[in-house]
Amino acid sequence: MTVSDFDNYRPPEPPRRSRRGGKRRRVGTGDGSGEMPMVPEPEFASYYGRPVVKPPPWGDPIGAYLFLGGVAGGSALLGLGGQLTGRPVLCRNSRLAALTSVGIGAAALVADLGRPERFLNMLRTIKPTSPMSLGSWILAAFSAGVGISAASEIDRLTGSRLPLGPLRRMLRAVEGPAGVEAALFATPLSAYTAVLLSDTANPTWNAAREDLPFVFVGSASLAAAGLAMITTSVQEAGPARALAVLGVAVDVIAMRVMENRMDPVAAEPLREGAPGRMLTWSQRLAVAGGIGVLAGGRHRPVAAACGLALLTASALTRFGILRAGIRSTEDPRYTIEPQKKRLAARRQAGIVDDSITTAG
Structure with missing residues (x-):
């Protein structure tokens, strides 16, 4: 018998059962009518208890980035809606919400990366096969349009007191096209993070790759509409209420379709534990908020409460899916x-x- 250094890593073998009279004792119920199975149920394990797939090193900053990216994208769409329908307050609030969300989200992304130059390094080239590369350029292009349109709104709020000089006339001329440009990149910004998650070996995220972008787009609609209903009067929040109802339908249907099309085992982390509770409450709040919008969305207190419910539902969706994917790598x-x-x-x-x- 040979012995190697690796034998020290082997788990101890169970003690052998002794034989009586050279025959194996039959184990059963005692009346001879049945026997216990000789082959135990399989237990899925890996070498030395290590995960098969390496868990992603993503925490709450990435969860915040996923959520705020959806808020920014949806708010840019609402800003364009306010711009085209003559609702200046909705347009202003949505543009400022988009700028604030994308700014805080970018800060959360940089905090997770560790150093700001790592984000800049991703802009040195464009790699069409990389969701992270394309997402960096989508974020940069979106931020440029939102920054220009929101800067004009901030100047207008201060009574044109910003030290812009001759640039003020140019800013007023380009704010409309900048708002349109931001809206064009709004949907890709809301959905690319879903592609980024599912384009991995993570069991749960990869199994949801066909439907996860639709879930994220619905979630972004909930967040942006909810925030607009909180910050904007009901007289100008009509587009936000319409987006809220549409977002609830997309979010709920896409989530159900996604779970039904996934492998049942890979979908378990979406239904169990803390991620399962998050996603369950997300669906409940989304449905409650949608019903509230239809029943009393034209009343200010009801609209604000429904907006808070929809905003919370969107956050729970993003964090729940992130943590479900991390949990799926542990087993x-x-x-x-x-x-x-x-x-x-x-x-x-x-x-x-x-x-x-x-x-x-």
């Missing part, structure tokens, strides 16, 4: 069981010669 079962099912399905379909993993 090897969420990685191994769906892989085995996919392998069995490919073999059953006759695909047995395209790679090592599907060889017969």
Whole structure:
């Protein structure tokens, strides 16, 4: 018998059961009518208890970035709606909300990266196959449009007292096109983070890759509409109420479709534990807020309460999905069981010669 240094890492073997008379004792109910199975149920484990997939090193700053990116994108759309329908207060509040959200969100992203130059380094090239590269450029382009349009609103709020000089006339001329440009990048900003999460080996995020962008777009609509209903009078918040109802429908339907289309094992982290509770309450608040908007959205107190519910629902969706994905990397079962099912399905379909993993 050979012994190596790696034997020290092996778990201790269970004690062997002694035999009587050279025969294995039959284990059963005592009446001989049945026996206990000799092969135990499989337990999915990895080498030395390590995760199969490395957990992403993302915490609350990234969760805040996911949420605030949705607020910014939806608010830019509402700002364009206010601009086109002649609602100056809604336009102003939405533009300022978009600027504030994208500014705080970018700060949260830089805080997670550790150094600001790391974000700037991502702008040196454009890589179409990288969601992170494209997302950095989407964020930069969106921020430029929002910054110009919001700067004009801030100058207008101060009574044109900002020291702009001859630039004020130019700022007034370009604020409209800048608002349109920001709105064009609003939906990509709201959805690209979903592509960024699902374009990984994370079991839960990857299994949701086809429907997660729709969930994030619905969540962004909830957040922006809710914030506008809190900050804007009901006389000018008509587009926000319409976006809120649409956002509730998209969010609830997309979440249900996503969970039903996912592998049941990979979808478990979305339903269990703290992430499951977050997502359950998110759906409840979204539905309650949508009903409140339809029933009494034209009353200021009701509109503000519904807006707070929708804003909270959006935040719970983003944080819940982030933490569900992190939780799915902690148990090897969420990685191994769906892989085995996919392998069995490919073999059953006759695909047995395209790679090592599907060889017969």
